[in-house]
Amino acid sequence: MHATITDHRAEVAVLHLRGELDADTAGQLHTVLADLLERPVPRIVVDLTGLKFCDSVGLSAFVTSKQVIASRGGWLSFAGANPFLAQLLETVGLGRYFAIFPEVDDAIAAAQI
DSSP states (O other): OEEEEEEETTTEEEEEEEEEESTTTHHHHHHHHHHHTTSSSOEEEEEEEEEEEEOHHHHHHHHHHHHHHHHTTOEEEEEOOOHHHHHHHHHTTGGGTSEEESSHHHHHHHHTO
């Protein structure tokens, strides 16, 4: 897995993920998320466009970050998931806890509301 961050407006970070997110690469995601959670109000859009695979270990990194994000008044949303990942997010119930958008621009636009 490869992760990069771009900032859109000062308060929204887009975390771009590429490759495979699994037990072997989840540590990288934890490190990147830990840095993002240091922001006073973490507002994170996770761009899944380049992510080809994700297992439960990878998804757990987002779930464990939710408490910190919520306690600081922030949010995390997902965008650009391929059909496999979109189904996975819904199947495991993450759609109830995180907003899921078809495109990154949609998620950023929703943040402006």
